[in-house]
Every structure is written in C-alpha cells, then in structure tokens.
Amino acid sequence: MHGFGHESLRVFEEMIKEGIPPNIITFVSLLGACSHAGLVDEGRRLFESMVDYNVTPRAEHYACMVDLLGRAGHLYEAxxxxxxxxxxPTPQVWGSLLGACRIHGHVEYAEMACSRLFDLEPRNAGNYVLLADIYARAKLPIQADVLKELIEEHALEKVPGCSWIEVKKRLYSFVSVDNKNLQLEELQALIGEFVAHMKNEGYVPDTGSVLYDIEEEEKERILLGHSEKLAVAFGLINTGRGEVIRITKNLRLCEDCHSVTKFISKFTEREIVVRDTER
Incomplete structure (x- = not known):
C-alpha cells in the first residue's frame, strides 16, 4: 500500500529460499505491491507462476492484475x-477496469465495465459517478447528464468525502463543502492563497472531477472545499512549525488535492501524510 514494490519482491524471494510455500494471500499482496509500484513485467511473471505453487487464481488476483495492467495503460490486455x-468476473474486477478507464479516459471500456457493474451493484452510486466523470472529461456532457439523472431517479446516495485530523489529542473531521464549519472561510482563504502562488508557477486546477454544469471559476471554488484541503489548512493553523500533519480520508484522494497538498508541503516545509482508501 505504501509503494514498496521492490522490497516486497525481495521478501518473497527470501520466503521461497527458506522453503515457505506462498498462498492466496501472498499473491494478493505481491500483485497489489506490483500495481502500486508500476512493476508490470514482475506482476505478469508472478501471476503466471501461481500454478507452480499450486495456487489457483481467484477473483481478487484477477482484480489485482486488471488494476496493474490498467494503471500502466495496457487496457486491451486487461x-x-x-x-x-x-x-x-466480480464487481471488484470490473471496478478495477473502470478505475483504469478513468485514469486513461477510455470511454468504450468504461461503458463495458459499467454495463456489468450496474447489474451486479445496482445501488452503488460510485459506479455511476465514475462513468459520469469519464464522460465529462471526454467532453460528452449529454451522457454525463443522463448518468446524473439516473442517480437522482434511483435515489442513489454518493458517500460524501470526509477527512480526519488529530490535533493535540483531539480528532477533528471535515466534510467536503461543509457550510456548518465555523472556520470554513478562514480555511478556504488559506488554501486560496496557496492556489494563487501555485498558479504563478504553472498550476492549473483539475476541475474535471466537478460534474456540475457551472462556470469554471465556480468549479474551482468547489475544489477549495474538498475535505482533505480543509483538513490540511486546519493542520497548518493549529499545529506548530515542524510538526507532521497526518490526515485520513474515507475516499480516494482526487488528483487536484494530491497536487495542491504536494505544493503546500514544499512551500511550508511541512511533512504532510494523507492516508486514503488505497494508500
């Protein structure tokens, strides 16, 4: 989960030398490590070697391989x-393909994955949102609007983004676009200052994840309200210089928050650790 793919492979080699047989969990861990580290050839080799250890690939192994190939852009092979x-194929397998399609903007395969996911997980709003996001990024607003209408029609609820930070032994939580937070304006103003500095250095806000049909300026304002950005700003205001800021999020970190957090870390010379559902 932390990107130490080569280290994982070295431990596996030691394990084999010691005569300890790998099992289904061993290969899930290895393939996941290869996926996060982008070790495509190593992942292929490990997947093919499973039969040598009398381990039959299960759905989770296929999901790992689809994720590995998809992240690396080998969508056809996936x-x-x-x-x-x-x-x-399970929802986990199709979900891995859908996630890869979002990374690379592949509409056709995304539609293929969702045609199965909508049957397997009819109440999972996340699949509808991901496909709508892919449509929006591909400049297909009509298709994106259809997906948004389906979400409303079926009364599907998307899990709101929420981030947590511990400061002085107290836990604080932030929800994306949280109008009830008394410090909201102060937090957004601080993030806005950093964003202004970033724009001077070539940063362009990634508004592709904002699916509303609104002006670009308003989309940027919505991005400022993402829960992880609010938590970072809160940490900067309420912790001492040199302290590590540690944040946990309930969903995947969006690309824009990833870029902004890296810049803030560099600009303030503060270590910022964000743990999301993937890593």
Whole structure:
C-alpha cells in the first residue's frame, strides 16, 4: 500500500529460499505491491507462476492484475484477461477496469465495465459517478447528464468525502463543502492563497472531477472545499512549525488535492501524510 514494490519482491524471494510455500494471500499482496509500484513485467511473471505453487487464481488476483495492467495503460490486455477468466468476473474486477478507464479516459471500456457493474451493484452510486466523470472529461456532457439523472431517479446516495485530523489529542473531521464549519472561510482563504502562488508557477486546477454544469471559476471554488484541503489548512493553523500533519480520508484522494497538498508541503516545509482508501 505504501509503494514498496521492490522490497516486497525481495521478501518473497527470501520466503521461497527458506522453503515457505506462498498462498492466496501472498499473491494478493505481491500483485497489489506490483500495481502500486508500476512493476508490470514482475506482476505478469508472478501471476503466471501461481500454478507452480499450486495456487489457483481467484477473483481478487484477477482484480489485482486488471488494476496493474490498467494503471500502466495496457487496457486491451486487461480486457483480454477478464474475458479469459475461468470464473465469473466480480464487481471488484470490473471496478478495477473502470478505475483504469478513468485514469486513461477510455470511454468504450468504461461503458463495458459499467454495463456489468450496474447489474451486479445496482445501488452503488460510485459506479455511476465514475462513468459520469469519464464522460465529462471526454467532453460528452449529454451522457454525463443522463448518468446524473439516473442517480437522482434511483435515489442513489454518493458517500460524501470526509477527512480526519488529530490535533493535540483531539480528532477533528471535515466534510467536503461543509457550510456548518465555523472556520470554513478562514480555511478556504488559506488554501486560496496557496492556489494563487501555485498558479504563478504553472498550476492549473483539475476541475474535471466537478460534474456540475457551472462556470469554471465556480468549479474551482468547489475544489477549495474538498475535505482533505480543509483538513490540511486546519493542520497548518493549529499545529506548530515542524510538526507532521497526518490526515485520513474515507475516499480516494482526487488528483487536484494530491497536487495542491504536494505544493503546500514544499512551500511550508511541512511533512504532510494523507492516508486514503488505497494508500
């Protein structure tokens, strides 16, 4: 989960030398490590070697491989792998493909994944939102609007983004665009200052994740209200110089928050650790 792919492989090699047989969990961990570290060839080799250790690939192993191939841009190979599965692909497998399609903006395969996901997980709003996001980034507003209408029609609820930070042994939580927070204006103003500095250095806000049909300026304002940005600002205001700011988020960190957090870390010379659902 922390990107130490090569270290994971070295431990595996030591394990084999010691005569300890790997099991299904070993390969889930290894393939996941390869995926996060972008070790495509190593991942392929490990997946193919499973039979040598009498381990039959399960759905979670296929999901790891689809994620690995998809992140690296090998979407066609990922689809071929799904089609060759000896078991029925699970939502986890199709979800890995959908996530890869979002990274690379592949509409056709995203639609393929969602055609199955909508049957397997009809109440999962996240799949609808991801496909709408892919449509929006591909400049297909009509298709994106259809997805948003379906979400409302089926009364599907998207889990709101929420981030936590501990300061002086107290836990504080922030929800995206949280109008009830008394410090909201102060926090957004601080983030806005950093964003202004970033723009001078070539930063362009990634508004693709904002699916509303509104002006670009308003989309940027919504980005300022993302929970992880609010938590970072709160940490800067309420902790001492040199203290590590540690934040936990309940959803995947968006690309814009990732870029802004890196800049703030560099600009303030503060270590900022954000743990999301993936890493």
């Amino acid at each position: 689809v071929e792998l799904i089609q060759s599965m000896h078991i029925e």
